[in-house]
Amino acid sequence: MTTVQRPTGGHGGAPARPVVEVRGVSKRYGSIHALRDVDMAICPGEVVGLVGDNGAGKSTLVNIIAGALAPTSGEILVDGERVGFKSPTDARDAGIETVYQDLALAPDLSVWQNLFLGRELTVRGPLGWIGWLDRRAMAQQSVTDLERTRIRISSVSSRVGRLSGGQRQAVAVGRAAAWGSKVILMDEPTAALGVEQQQKVGELIKTVASHGLPVLLISHNLPQVYDVCDRILVLFHGRLIADLRPEETDMDGIVGWITGAAMLSGGSTR
Protein backbone atom coordinates (compact mmCIF):
# COMPACT_ATOMS: atom_id res chain seq x y z
CA MET A 1 0.00 0.00 0.00
CA THR A 2 1.48 3.28 -1.02
CA THR A 3 0.50 6.87 -0.70
CA VAL A 4 3.05 8.40 -2.99
CA GLN A 5 1.71 10.69 -5.66
CA ARG A 6 2.36 9.05 -8.97
CA PRO A 7 1.77 11.05 -12.09
CA THR A 8 1.71 7.99 -14.29
CA GLY A 9 -0.74 6.77 -16.87
CA GLY A 10 -3.10 3.99 -15.98
CA HIS A 11 -1.97 1.73 -18.78
CA GLY A 12 1.50 0.27 -18.53
CA GLY A 13 2.65 2.71 -15.87
CA ALA A 14 4.89 4.72 -18.19
CA PRO A 15 5.36 8.25 -16.84
CA ALA A 16 2.97 10.66 -18.48
CA ARG A 17 2.38 14.36 -18.14
CA PRO A 18 -0.69 15.07 -16.02
CA VAL A 19 -3.60 16.74 -17.85
CA VAL A 20 -5.10 18.13 -14.69
CA GLU A 21 -3.22 18.95 -11.52
CA VAL A 22 -4.55 20.16 -8.19
CA ARG A 23 -1.96 21.94 -6.05
CA GLY A 24 -2.39 22.82 -2.41
CA VAL A 25 -6.13 23.34 -2.74
CA SER A 26 -8.06 24.24 0.40
CA LYS A 27 -11.69 25.20 0.75
CA ARG A 28 -13.30 26.68 3.83
CA TYR A 29 -16.94 27.28 4.48
CA GLY A 30 -16.74 29.60 7.46
CA SER A 31 -15.20 27.44 10.15
CA ILE A 32 -15.61 24.20 8.17
CA HIS A 33 -12.49 23.00 6.38
CA ALA A 34 -14.08 21.11 3.48
CA LEU A 35 -10.65 20.59 1.86
CA ARG A 36 -7.19 20.93 3.37
CA ASP A 37 -4.16 21.34 1.17
CA VAL A 38 -5.09 18.75 -1.45
CA ASP A 39 -2.55 17.74 -4.11
CA MET A 40 -3.45 15.37 -6.91
CA ALA A 41 -2.93 14.77 -10.61
CA ILE A 42 -4.79 12.99 -13.39
CA CYS A 43 -2.97 11.58 -16.40
CA PRO A 44 -4.27 10.71 -19.88
CA GLY A 45 -6.29 7.51 -20.06
CA GLU A 46 -6.55 7.04 -16.31
CA VAL A 47 -9.68 6.26 -14.36
CA VAL A 48 -9.11 7.77 -10.94
CA GLY A 49 -11.50 6.88 -8.15
CA LEU A 50 -12.27 9.40 -5.42
CA VAL A 51 -13.73 7.86 -2.29
CA GLY A 52 -14.41 8.97 1.24
CA ASP A 53 -17.14 9.12 3.82
CA ASN A 54 -20.09 11.49 3.53
CA GLY A 55 -18.83 15.02 4.03
CA ALA A 56 -15.22 14.09 3.31
CA GLY A 57 -15.04 16.78 0.63
CA LYS A 58 -15.37 14.78 -2.61
CA SER A 59 -18.04 16.93 -4.22
CA THR A 60 -16.25 20.08 -3.11
CA LEU A 61 -13.07 18.93 -4.86
CA VAL A 62 -14.88 17.98 -8.05
CA ASN A 63 -16.84 21.24 -8.08
CA ILE A 64 -13.61 23.21 -7.76
CA ILE A 65 -12.07 21.39 -10.73
CA ALA A 66 -15.35 21.85 -12.64
CA GLY A 67 -15.30 25.61 -12.09
CA ALA A 68 -18.49 25.55 -10.02
CA LEU A 69 -16.65 26.56 -6.81
CA ALA A 70 -13.59 28.72 -6.23
CA PRO A 71 -10.93 27.33 -3.90
CA THR A 72 -10.03 29.34 -0.79
CA SER A 73 -6.38 28.77 -1.67
CA GLY A 74 -4.33 26.66 -4.02
CA GLU A 75 -4.39 26.28 -7.76
CA ILE A 76 -5.60 24.13 -10.63
CA LEU A 77 -3.41 23.43 -13.65
CA VAL A 78 -4.59 22.14 -16.99
CA ASP A 79 -1.81 20.85 -19.25
CA GLY A 80 0.67 22.49 -16.91
CA GLU A 81 -0.97 25.92 -17.19
CA ARG A 82 -2.60 27.66 -14.25
CA VAL A 83 -6.30 28.24 -14.79
CA GLY A 84 -8.75 30.39 -12.87
CA PHE A 85 -12.23 29.18 -13.74
CA LYS A 86 -14.98 31.64 -12.93
CA SER A 87 -17.83 29.36 -13.98
CA PRO A 88 -18.52 25.82 -15.18
CA THR A 89 -18.65 27.29 -18.69
CA ASP A 90 -14.98 28.30 -18.36
CA ALA A 91 -14.08 24.77 -17.31
CA ARG A 92 -16.07 23.28 -20.18
CA ASP A 93 -14.32 25.59 -22.61
CA ALA A 94 -11.04 24.23 -21.23
CA GLY A 95 -12.15 20.66 -22.00
CA ILE A 96 -13.40 19.62 -18.56
CA GLU A 97 -16.84 17.97 -18.59
CA THR A 98 -18.94 16.89 -15.62
CA VAL A 99 -21.49 14.10 -15.28
CA TYR A 100 -23.88 14.43 -12.36
CA GLN A 101 -25.92 11.88 -10.49
CA ASP A 102 -29.13 13.21 -11.97
CA LEU A 103 -30.91 16.28 -13.30
CA ALA A 104 -28.39 16.54 -16.09
CA LEU A 105 -30.70 16.05 -19.07
CA ALA A 106 -33.91 17.67 -20.27
CA PRO A 107 -36.46 14.83 -20.58
CA ASP A 108 -38.61 16.65 -23.15
CA LEU A 109 -35.71 17.21 -25.52
CA SER A 110 -34.41 14.59 -27.90
CA VAL A 111 -31.08 12.83 -27.45
CA TRP A 112 -29.37 15.05 -30.02
CA GLN A 113 -30.84 18.19 -28.50
CA ASN A 114 -29.48 17.19 -25.12
CA LEU A 115 -26.07 16.47 -26.60
CA PHE A 116 -25.93 19.95 -28.13
CA LEU A 117 -27.84 22.02 -25.56
CA GLY A 118 -25.81 25.15 -24.85
CA ARG A 119 -23.54 24.47 -27.82
CA GLU A 120 -26.06 24.32 -30.63
CA LEU A 121 -24.92 24.30 -34.24
CA THR A 122 -26.59 26.88 -36.42
CA VAL A 123 -26.74 27.13 -40.19
CA ARG A 124 -24.40 29.44 -42.06
CA GLY A 125 -25.52 32.77 -43.44
CA PRO A 126 -28.09 35.30 -42.26
CA LEU A 127 -30.42 32.65 -40.81
CA GLY A 128 -27.52 31.57 -38.63
CA TRP A 129 -27.38 35.02 -37.04
CA ILE A 130 -30.86 34.57 -35.64
CA GLY A 131 -29.86 31.15 -34.35
CA TRP A 132 -31.49 28.91 -36.95
CA LEU A 133 -30.59 25.37 -35.88
CA ASP A 134 -28.68 23.01 -38.13
CA ARG A 135 -30.73 20.04 -36.98
CA ARG A 136 -29.40 17.60 -39.51
CA ALA A 137 -25.75 18.31 -38.66
CA MET A 138 -26.41 17.93 -34.93
CA ALA A 139 -28.34 14.68 -35.38
CA GLN A 140 -25.60 13.20 -37.56
CA GLN A 141 -22.84 14.33 -35.23
CA SER A 142 -24.75 12.79 -32.31
CA VAL A 143 -24.87 9.41 -34.01
CA THR A 144 -21.12 9.52 -34.61
CA ASP A 145 -20.34 10.67 -31.06
CA LEU A 146 -22.45 7.97 -29.45
CA GLU A 147 -21.08 5.29 -31.74
CA ARG A 148 -17.54 6.18 -30.75
CA THR A 149 -18.34 5.46 -27.12
CA ARG A 150 -20.32 2.43 -28.28
CA ILE A 151 -23.56 3.71 -26.82
CA ARG A 152 -26.58 2.40 -28.67
CA ILE A 153 -29.75 4.40 -28.63
CA SER A 154 -32.53 3.36 -30.98
CA SER A 155 -32.77 6.87 -32.40
CA VAL A 156 -31.07 10.13 -31.55
CA SER A 157 -34.44 11.82 -32.05
CA SER A 158 -36.05 9.87 -29.19
CA ARG A 159 -37.08 12.02 -26.32
CA VAL A 160 -34.74 11.42 -23.40
CA GLY A 161 -37.72 10.95 -21.08
CA ARG A 162 -38.43 7.73 -22.97
CA LEU A 163 -35.07 6.19 -22.12
CA SER A 164 -34.27 4.06 -19.10
CA GLY A 165 -32.20 5.52 -16.27
CA GLY A 166 -29.11 3.70 -17.47
CA GLN A 167 -29.55 4.89 -21.03
CA ARG A 168 -29.99 8.45 -19.83
CA GLN A 169 -26.79 8.26 -17.87
CA ALA A 170 -25.12 6.74 -20.93
CA VAL A 171 -26.26 9.76 -22.94
CA ALA A 172 -24.86 12.07 -20.24
CA VAL A 173 -21.53 10.23 -20.32
CA GLY A 174 -21.58 10.22 -24.12
CA ARG A 175 -22.13 13.96 -24.11
CA ALA A 176 -19.24 14.48 -21.71
CA ALA A 177 -17.00 12.21 -23.81
CA ALA A 178 -17.98 13.99 -27.01
CA TRP A 179 -17.19 17.47 -25.70
CA GLY A 180 -14.48 16.75 -23.14
CA SER A 181 -10.89 16.89 -24.26
CA LYS A 182 -9.06 16.90 -20.91
CA VAL A 183 -11.01 15.05 -18.25
CA ILE A 184 -14.49 13.88 -17.35
CA LEU A 185 -15.57 14.41 -13.76
CA MET A 186 -18.30 12.14 -12.43
CA ASP A 187 -19.99 12.80 -9.10
CA GLU A 188 -21.78 9.58 -8.16
CA PRO A 189 -23.00 8.94 -11.71
CA THR A 190 -24.55 5.60 -10.84
CA ALA A 191 -26.05 6.36 -7.42
CA ALA A 192 -29.57 6.51 -8.86
CA LEU A 193 -29.25 3.37 -10.99
CA GLY A 194 -30.00 -0.32 -10.52
CA VAL A 195 -27.19 -2.83 -10.16
CA GLU A 196 -27.17 -3.94 -13.79
CA GLN A 197 -27.27 -0.37 -15.11
CA GLN A 198 -24.45 0.61 -12.75
CA GLN A 199 -22.33 -2.10 -14.25
CA LYS A 200 -23.02 -0.97 -17.79
CA VAL A 201 -22.10 2.60 -16.96
CA GLY A 202 -18.92 1.20 -15.38
CA GLU A 203 -18.05 -0.50 -18.66
CA LEU A 204 -18.78 2.72 -20.47
CA ILE A 205 -16.35 4.59 -18.22
CA LYS A 206 -13.62 2.11 -19.16
CA THR A 207 -14.39 2.58 -22.84
CA VAL A 208 -14.16 6.35 -22.53
CA ALA A 209 -10.81 6.13 -20.73
CA SER A 210 -9.46 3.66 -23.29
CA HIS A 211 -9.83 6.44 -25.86
CA GLY A 212 -7.36 8.45 -23.80
CA LEU A 213 -9.82 10.69 -21.97
CA PRO A 214 -9.22 10.37 -18.23
CA VAL A 215 -12.09 10.08 -15.75
CA LEU A 216 -12.31 11.19 -12.13
CA LEU A 217 -14.99 9.02 -10.57
CA ILE A 218 -16.69 9.63 -7.24
CA SER A 219 -18.67 6.60 -6.17
CA HIS A 220 -19.93 4.90 -3.06
CA ASN A 221 -20.00 1.65 -4.96
CA LEU A 222 -16.63 0.31 -3.81
CA PRO A 223 -16.67 -2.91 -5.85
CA GLN A 224 -17.22 -0.76 -8.93
CA VAL A 225 -14.45 1.65 -7.99
CA TYR A 226 -12.19 -1.28 -7.33
CA ASP A 227 -13.06 -2.83 -10.68
CA VAL A 228 -13.02 0.27 -12.89
CA CYS A 229 -10.28 2.49 -11.46
CA ASP A 230 -6.54 2.53 -12.09
CA ARG A 231 -5.96 4.51 -8.91
CA ILE A 232 -8.09 5.23 -5.89
CA LEU A 233 -7.74 8.45 -3.90
CA VAL A 234 -9.15 8.58 -0.39
CA LEU A 235 -10.38 11.79 1.22
CA PHE A 236 -10.75 11.90 4.99
CA HIS A 237 -12.09 15.04 6.64
CA GLY A 238 -10.91 17.16 3.74
CA ARG A 239 -7.44 15.64 3.55
CA LEU A 240 -6.21 13.38 0.79
CA ILE A 241 -4.79 10.55 2.88
CA ALA A 242 -4.18 7.75 0.39
CA ASP A 243 -3.44 7.06 -3.26
CA LEU A 244 -3.97 3.36 -3.79
CA ARG A 245 -3.65 0.93 -6.67
CA PRO A 246 -6.33 -1.75 -6.77
CA GLU A 247 -3.76 -4.46 -7.39
CA GLU A 248 -1.91 -3.48 -4.21
CA THR A 249 -4.90 -3.42 -1.92
CA ASP A 250 -8.27 -5.04 -1.37
CA MET A 251 -11.74 -3.85 -0.47
CA ASP A 252 -11.04 -4.05 3.26
CA GLY A 253 -7.93 -1.99 2.74
CA ILE A 254 -9.92 0.76 1.04
CA VAL A 255 -12.57 0.69 3.72
CA GLY A 256 -9.81 1.00 6.32
CA TRP A 257 -8.63 4.22 4.72
CA ILE A 258 -12.14 5.61 4.30
CA THR A 259 -12.95 5.13 7.99
CA GLY A 260 -9.55 6.40 9.04
CA ALA A 261 -8.70 3.11 10.76
CA ALA A 262 -5.71 2.52 8.47
CA MET A 263 -4.29 5.89 9.44
CA LEU A 264 -4.54 5.17 13.15
CA SER A 265 -3.03 1.71 12.81
CA GLY A 266 0.15 3.14 11.36
CA GLY A 267 -0.41 3.45 7.61
CA SER A 268 1.57 6.34 6.24
CA THR A 269 -0.40 9.50 5.56
CA ARG A 270 0.09 12.26 3.13
Place this chain on the structure above:
Amino acid sequence: MSAPQPPAAALDAHVAEGELEAGRDSVPVFQRFMERIGAFWTLGVLAVLIVAFGIAAPTLYTKAAWLATSSFAVEYLILAIGQTYVIVTSGIDLADGATLGFSAMAGSLLMENLLASHVSGGVASFVGILLMLATGAGIGLVNGLIITRVKLPPFIVTLGTLTAVTGATDLLNNGTEITNLPGFVTTLGTANVLSGWLPVPVLIALALAVLFGLGLSRTRFGMRTYAIGSNEIAARRAGVDVDRHLVRVYMISGVLAGVAGLLVTANFSAASPIAGANDELYAIAAVVIGGASIFGGRGTMFGTVIGTGIIAVLTTGLVLANVQPFWQQVAIGAVVIGAVAVDRVRTRAGTD
Protein backbone atom coordinates in the same frame (compact mmCIF):
# COMPACT_ATOMS: atom_id res chain seq x y z
CA MET B 1 -28.99 5.25 -36.22
CA SER B 2 -31.74 2.69 -35.73
CA ALA B 3 -30.29 -0.46 -34.31
CA PRO B 4 -32.40 -3.59 -34.58
CA GLN B 5 -32.93 -5.29 -31.25
CA PRO B 6 -30.29 -7.96 -30.74
CA PRO B 7 -31.37 -11.21 -29.10
CA ALA B 8 -30.61 -11.54 -25.41
CA ALA B 9 -27.38 -13.48 -25.79
CA ALA B 10 -25.96 -11.04 -28.32
CA LEU B 11 -26.99 -8.23 -26.01
CA ASP B 12 -24.87 -9.66 -23.22
CA ALA B 13 -21.92 -9.84 -25.56
CA HIS B 14 -22.38 -6.19 -26.49
CA VAL B 15 -22.58 -5.20 -22.86
CA ALA B 16 -19.33 -7.00 -22.20
CA GLU B 17 -17.78 -4.75 -24.82
CA GLY B 18 -19.05 -1.73 -23.03
CA GLU B 19 -22.17 -1.07 -25.00
CA LEU B 20 -25.55 -0.07 -23.71
CA GLU B 21 -28.59 -1.65 -25.22
CA ALA B 22 -30.91 0.26 -27.48
CA GLY B 23 -34.03 2.02 -26.25
CA ARG B 24 -36.92 -0.34 -25.88
CA ASP B 25 -40.45 0.93 -25.88
CA SER B 26 -42.04 -0.36 -22.73
CA VAL B 27 -44.84 2.20 -23.06
CA PRO B 28 -48.36 0.83 -23.60
CA VAL B 29 -49.68 1.04 -27.13
CA PHE B 30 -52.53 3.46 -26.31
CA GLN B 31 -50.27 5.95 -24.58
CA ARG B 32 -47.75 5.73 -27.38
CA PHE B 33 -50.54 6.45 -29.82
CA MET B 34 -51.64 9.48 -27.80
CA GLU B 35 -48.09 10.78 -27.72
CA ARG B 36 -47.57 10.32 -31.40
CA ILE B 37 -50.72 12.08 -32.56
CA GLY B 38 -49.57 15.05 -30.45
CA ALA B 39 -51.45 18.24 -31.21
CA PHE B 40 -53.37 16.63 -34.06
CA TRP B 41 -56.14 15.33 -31.85
CA THR B 42 -57.10 18.94 -31.15
CA LEU B 43 -57.38 19.49 -34.89
CA GLY B 44 -59.91 16.64 -34.88
CA VAL B 45 -61.83 18.32 -32.06
CA LEU B 46 -61.91 21.58 -34.03
CA ALA B 47 -63.21 19.75 -37.12
CA VAL B 48 -65.94 18.06 -35.09
CA LEU B 49 -66.99 21.42 -33.60
CA ILE B 50 -67.16 23.05 -37.03
CA VAL B 51 -69.32 20.21 -38.38
CA ALA B 52 -71.55 20.01 -35.29
CA PHE B 53 -72.20 23.76 -35.05
CA GLY B 54 -72.64 23.88 -38.81
CA ILE B 55 -75.50 21.40 -38.47
CA ALA B 56 -77.03 23.24 -35.50
CA ALA B 57 -76.62 26.67 -37.13
CA PRO B 58 -75.91 26.58 -40.88
CA THR B 59 -75.11 30.33 -40.80
CA LEU B 60 -71.72 29.27 -39.42
CA TYR B 61 -70.67 28.63 -43.00
CA THR B 62 -71.19 32.22 -44.15
CA LYS B 63 -68.61 34.90 -44.83
CA ALA B 64 -70.05 37.03 -42.04
CA ALA B 65 -69.61 34.22 -39.51
CA TRP B 66 -66.04 33.60 -40.67
CA LEU B 67 -65.17 37.29 -40.35
CA ALA B 68 -66.76 37.50 -36.90
CA THR B 69 -65.00 34.35 -35.71
CA SER B 70 -61.57 35.20 -37.08
CA SER B 71 -61.70 38.81 -35.89
CA PHE B 72 -62.77 37.64 -32.45
CA ALA B 73 -59.78 35.28 -32.40
CA VAL B 74 -57.16 37.92 -33.26
CA GLU B 75 -56.47 39.32 -29.80
CA TYR B 76 -56.57 35.91 -28.12
CA LEU B 77 -54.28 34.36 -30.70
CA ILE B 78 -51.66 37.10 -30.39
CA LEU B 79 -51.68 36.85 -26.60
CA ALA B 80 -51.60 33.06 -26.82
CA ILE B 81 -48.48 33.16 -29.02
CA GLY B 82 -46.52 34.90 -26.27
CA GLN B 83 -48.22 32.77 -23.63
CA THR B 84 -47.00 29.64 -25.47
CA TYR B 85 -43.37 30.68 -25.00
CA VAL B 86 -44.04 31.49 -21.34
CA ILE B 87 -45.89 28.25 -20.61
CA VAL B 88 -43.23 26.16 -22.37
CA THR B 89 -40.71 27.56 -19.86
CA SER B 90 -43.13 26.30 -17.14
CA GLY B 91 -44.12 29.88 -16.35
CA ILE B 92 -47.37 31.78 -16.76
CA ASP B 93 -48.19 35.36 -17.72
CA LEU B 94 -51.41 36.44 -16.03
CA ALA B 95 -50.66 40.07 -16.86
CA ASP B 96 -50.85 39.89 -20.65
CA GLY B 97 -54.52 40.96 -20.88
CA ALA B 98 -53.86 43.90 -18.55
CA THR B 99 -50.74 44.75 -20.55
CA LEU B 100 -52.87 44.84 -23.70
CA GLY B 101 -55.22 47.38 -22.09
CA PHE B 102 -52.47 49.55 -20.64
CA SER B 103 -50.34 49.73 -23.77
CA ALA B 104 -53.39 50.45 -25.94
CA MET B 105 -54.40 53.32 -23.64
CA ALA B 106 -50.87 54.70 -23.30
CA GLY B 107 -50.22 54.69 -27.05
CA SER B 108 -53.65 56.10 -27.87
CA LEU B 109 -53.33 58.86 -25.28
CA LEU B 110 -50.05 59.89 -26.89
CA MET B 111 -51.58 59.80 -30.38
CA GLU B 112 -54.56 61.89 -29.26
CA ASN B 113 -52.29 64.51 -27.70
CA LEU B 114 -50.03 64.61 -30.75
CA LEU B 115 -53.03 65.10 -33.03
CA ALA B 116 -54.28 67.86 -30.73
CA SER B 117 -50.96 69.65 -31.12
CA HIS B 118 -51.22 69.35 -34.91
CA VAL B 119 -48.64 66.65 -35.47
CA SER B 120 -49.36 64.76 -38.70
CA GLY B 121 -51.38 61.55 -38.45
CA GLY B 122 -48.55 59.47 -39.87
CA VAL B 123 -46.04 60.64 -37.28
CA ALA B 124 -48.60 60.34 -34.48
CA SER B 125 -49.41 56.76 -35.56
CA PHE B 126 -45.76 55.80 -35.76
CA VAL B 127 -44.82 57.20 -32.36
CA GLY B 128 -48.01 55.92 -30.73
CA ILE B 129 -47.57 52.37 -32.04
CA LEU B 130 -43.94 52.43 -30.94
CA LEU B 131 -45.07 53.42 -27.46
CA MET B 132 -47.59 50.55 -27.38
CA LEU B 133 -44.87 48.03 -28.20
CA ALA B 134 -42.38 49.62 -25.81
CA THR B 135 -44.93 49.68 -22.99
CA GLY B 136 -45.65 46.00 -23.53
CA ALA B 137 -41.93 45.19 -23.58
CA GLY B 138 -41.44 47.27 -20.43
CA ILE B 139 -44.10 45.42 -18.45
CA GLY B 140 -42.64 42.12 -19.68
CA LEU B 141 -39.20 43.27 -18.57
CA VAL B 142 -40.51 44.09 -15.09
CA ASN B 143 -42.20 40.66 -14.86
CA GLY B 144 -39.06 38.89 -16.04
CA LEU B 145 -36.75 40.78 -13.72
CA ILE B 146 -38.88 40.21 -10.63
CA ILE B 147 -39.25 36.51 -11.47
CA THR B 148 -35.54 35.93 -12.06
CA ARG B 149 -33.91 38.39 -9.63
CA VAL B 150 -36.30 38.23 -6.68
CA LYS B 151 -36.96 34.56 -7.50
CA LEU B 152 -40.71 34.67 -7.02
CA PRO B 153 -43.13 32.30 -8.79
CA PRO B 154 -44.40 33.67 -12.14
CA PHE B 155 -47.98 33.12 -10.99
CA ILE B 156 -47.58 35.50 -8.04
CA VAL B 157 -45.52 38.09 -9.90
CA THR B 158 -47.83 38.37 -12.89
CA LEU B 159 -50.90 38.33 -10.64
CA GLY B 160 -49.37 41.37 -8.95
CA THR B 161 -48.58 43.18 -12.20
CA LEU B 162 -52.03 42.27 -13.53
CA THR B 163 -53.59 44.15 -10.62
CA ALA B 164 -51.15 47.06 -10.65
CA VAL B 165 -51.30 47.53 -14.43
CA THR B 166 -55.10 47.38 -14.44
CA GLY B 167 -55.16 50.18 -11.88
CA ALA B 168 -52.60 52.21 -13.79
CA THR B 169 -54.70 51.90 -16.96
CA ASP B 170 -57.59 53.71 -15.29
CA LEU B 171 -55.25 56.46 -14.13
CA LEU B 172 -54.20 57.18 -17.72
CA ASN B 173 -57.42 58.84 -18.92
CA ASN B 174 -59.57 58.82 -15.78
CA GLY B 175 -61.04 55.53 -16.90
CA THR B 176 -62.59 56.88 -20.09
CA GLU B 177 -62.18 55.86 -23.72
CA ILE B 178 -59.93 57.54 -26.25
CA THR B 179 -61.58 57.94 -29.64
CA ASN B 180 -59.62 60.68 -31.40
CA LEU B 181 -57.17 58.49 -33.27
CA PRO B 182 -55.14 58.90 -36.47
CA GLY B 183 -56.64 57.60 -39.70
CA PHE B 184 -53.92 55.02 -40.12
CA VAL B 185 -54.95 53.23 -36.92
CA THR B 186 -58.69 53.24 -37.64
CA THR B 187 -58.11 52.11 -41.23
CA LEU B 188 -55.97 49.24 -39.99
CA GLY B 189 -59.05 47.82 -38.27
CA THR B 190 -61.14 47.69 -41.43
CA ALA B 191 -58.47 46.92 -44.04
CA ASN B 192 -58.67 43.54 -45.69
CA VAL B 193 -57.28 41.46 -48.53
CA LEU B 194 -58.56 38.57 -50.70
CA SER B 195 -61.72 40.50 -51.64
CA GLY B 196 -62.80 40.96 -48.07
CA TRP B 197 -62.18 37.43 -46.88
CA LEU B 198 -59.03 38.16 -44.93
CA PRO B 199 -59.01 41.16 -42.58
CA VAL B 200 -55.53 42.63 -42.15
CA PRO B 201 -55.55 42.09 -38.33
CA VAL B 202 -56.23 38.38 -38.93
CA LEU B 203 -53.40 38.30 -41.47
CA ILE B 204 -51.05 39.94 -38.96
CA ALA B 205 -52.03 37.47 -36.23
CA LEU B 206 -51.46 34.47 -38.51
CA ALA B 207 -48.13 35.86 -39.73
CA LEU B 208 -47.02 36.32 -36.13
CA ALA B 209 -48.07 32.75 -35.33
CA VAL B 210 -45.95 31.41 -38.20
CA LEU B 211 -42.98 33.61 -37.32
CA PHE B 212 -43.00 32.83 -33.61
CA GLY B 213 -43.84 29.20 -34.34
CA LEU B 214 -40.67 28.86 -36.39
CA GLY B 215 -38.79 30.73 -33.68
CA LEU B 216 -39.95 28.17 -31.14
CA SER B 217 -39.36 25.02 -33.16
CA ARG B 218 -36.38 25.88 -35.34
CA THR B 219 -34.08 28.25 -33.50
CA ARG B 220 -31.59 28.04 -30.67
CA PHE B 221 -33.77 30.41 -28.65
CA GLY B 222 -36.76 28.09 -29.06
CA MET B 223 -34.80 24.97 -28.17
CA ARG B 224 -33.51 26.61 -25.00
CA THR B 225 -37.04 27.70 -24.16
CA TYR B 226 -38.08 24.04 -24.12
CA ALA B 227 -34.94 23.03 -22.23
CA ILE B 228 -35.60 25.53 -19.44
CA GLY B 229 -39.18 24.34 -19.03
CA SER B 230 -38.13 20.70 -19.18
CA ASN B 231 -35.26 20.87 -16.68
CA GLU B 232 -34.02 24.24 -15.59
CA ILE B 233 -31.00 22.84 -13.73
CA ALA B 234 -29.91 20.87 -16.79
CA ALA B 235 -30.18 24.03 -18.89
CA ARG B 236 -28.07 25.97 -16.39
CA ARG B 237 -25.48 23.21 -16.28
CA ALA B 238 -25.35 23.20 -20.07
CA GLY B 239 -24.33 26.84 -19.92
CA VAL B 240 -27.67 28.44 -20.83
CA ASP B 241 -28.14 31.86 -19.24
CA VAL B 242 -31.55 30.92 -17.87
CA ASP B 243 -32.33 34.25 -16.18
CA ARG B 244 -31.63 36.33 -19.26
CA HIS B 245 -33.61 33.89 -21.38
CA LEU B 246 -36.65 34.08 -19.10
CA VAL B 247 -36.57 37.89 -19.09
CA ARG B 248 -36.63 37.81 -22.89
CA VAL B 249 -39.53 35.35 -22.92
CA TYR B 250 -41.65 37.62 -20.69
CA MET B 251 -40.68 40.57 -22.89
CA ILE B 252 -41.89 38.67 -25.97
CA SER B 253 -45.20 38.11 -24.20
CA GLY B 254 -45.35 41.83 -23.34
CA VAL B 255 -44.53 43.08 -26.83
CA LEU B 256 -47.17 40.78 -28.32
CA ALA B 257 -49.69 42.15 -25.82
CA GLY B 258 -48.76 45.59 -27.19
CA VAL B 259 -49.43 44.38 -30.75
CA ALA B 260 -52.76 42.96 -29.62
CA GLY B 261 -53.52 46.31 -27.96
CA LEU B 262 -52.92 48.09 -31.26
CA LEU B 263 -55.19 45.72 -33.22
CA VAL B 264 -58.00 45.87 -30.64
CA THR B 265 -57.79 49.68 -30.72
CA ALA B 266 -57.85 49.60 -34.52
CA ASN B 267 -60.80 47.22 -34.54
CA PHE B 268 -62.97 49.44 -32.32
CA SER B 269 -61.49 52.73 -33.56
CA ALA B 270 -61.11 53.49 -29.88
CA ALA B 271 -58.94 52.58 -26.92
CA SER B 272 -60.94 51.39 -23.95
CA PRO B 273 -59.55 51.07 -20.43
CA ILE B 274 -61.33 47.74 -20.06
CA ALA B 275 -59.85 46.28 -23.25
CA GLY B 276 -58.02 43.03 -22.60
CA ALA B 277 -59.59 42.41 -19.21
CA ASN B 278 -59.70 38.64 -18.53
CA ASP B 279 -58.10 37.93 -21.92
CA GLU B 280 -55.27 36.07 -20.21
CA LEU B 281 -57.71 33.33 -19.22
CA TYR B 282 -58.64 32.71 -22.85
CA ALA B 283 -55.02 32.90 -23.97
CA ILE B 284 -53.90 30.38 -21.35
CA ALA B 285 -56.87 28.16 -22.20
CA ALA B 286 -55.93 28.25 -25.90
CA VAL B 287 -52.36 27.20 -25.15
CA VAL B 288 -53.41 24.40 -22.82
CA ILE B 289 -56.11 23.14 -25.21
CA GLY B 290 -53.36 23.16 -27.86
CA GLY B 291 -51.46 20.53 -25.91
CA ALA B 292 -48.86 22.54 -24.01
CA SER B 293 -48.03 21.25 -20.56
CA ILE B 294 -48.34 23.79 -17.76
CA PHE B 295 -45.41 21.96 -16.18
CA GLY B 296 -43.25 23.19 -19.05
CA GLY B 297 -41.14 21.61 -21.75
CA ARG B 298 -44.01 20.89 -24.10
CA GLY B 299 -46.29 22.70 -26.46
CA THR B 300 -46.38 23.83 -30.07
CA MET B 301 -47.50 26.96 -31.88
CA PHE B 302 -49.58 24.79 -34.18
CA GLY B 303 -51.43 23.49 -31.12
CA THR B 304 -51.95 27.03 -29.85
CA VAL B 305 -53.47 28.15 -33.17
CA ILE B 306 -55.86 25.18 -33.10
CA GLY B 307 -56.64 25.85 -29.43
CA THR B 308 -57.54 29.45 -30.23
CA GLY B 309 -59.65 28.19 -33.14
CA ILE B 310 -61.57 25.89 -30.82
CA ILE B 311 -62.34 28.73 -28.41
CA ALA B 312 -63.39 31.02 -31.25
CA VAL B 313 -65.63 28.45 -32.98
CA LEU B 314 -67.16 27.46 -29.66
CA THR B 315 -67.98 31.08 -28.90
CA THR B 316 -69.41 32.01 -32.32
CA GLY B 317 -71.09 28.65 -32.69
CA LEU B 318 -72.96 28.97 -29.40
CA VAL B 319 -74.06 32.50 -30.30
CA LEU B 320 -75.29 31.40 -33.72
CA ALA B 321 -77.07 28.44 -32.19
CA ASN B 322 -78.87 30.90 -29.90
CA VAL B 323 -77.49 29.41 -26.74
CA GLN B 324 -77.39 31.74 -23.74
CA PRO B 325 -73.98 33.50 -23.63
CA PHE B 326 -73.21 32.16 -20.13
CA TRP B 327 -72.87 28.72 -21.62
CA GLN B 328 -69.90 29.88 -23.68
CA GLN B 329 -67.77 30.15 -20.59
CA VAL B 330 -69.06 26.88 -19.21
CA ALA B 331 -68.21 25.15 -22.50
CA ILE B 332 -64.74 26.67 -22.71
CA GLY B 333 -64.04 25.69 -19.12
CA ALA B 334 -65.10 22.12 -19.85
CA VAL B 335 -62.83 21.98 -22.90
CA VAL B 336 -59.87 23.25 -20.87
CA ILE B 337 -60.36 20.55 -18.24
CA GLY B 338 -60.79 17.92 -20.95
CA ALA B 339 -57.59 19.10 -22.64
CA VAL B 340 -55.60 18.90 -19.41
CA ALA B 341 -56.97 15.42 -18.76
CA VAL B 342 -55.78 14.30 -22.20
CA ASP B 343 -52.43 16.00 -21.57
CA ARG B 344 -52.08 13.95 -18.42
CA VAL B 345 -52.38 10.73 -20.37
CA ARG B 346 -49.89 11.97 -22.93
CA THR B 347 -47.42 13.16 -20.29
CA ARG B 348 -47.54 9.81 -18.56
CA ALA B 349 -46.77 8.23 -21.90
CA GLY B 350 -43.75 10.47 -22.24
CA THR B 351 -41.70 10.44 -19.07
CA ASP B 352 -40.48 7.26 -17.37
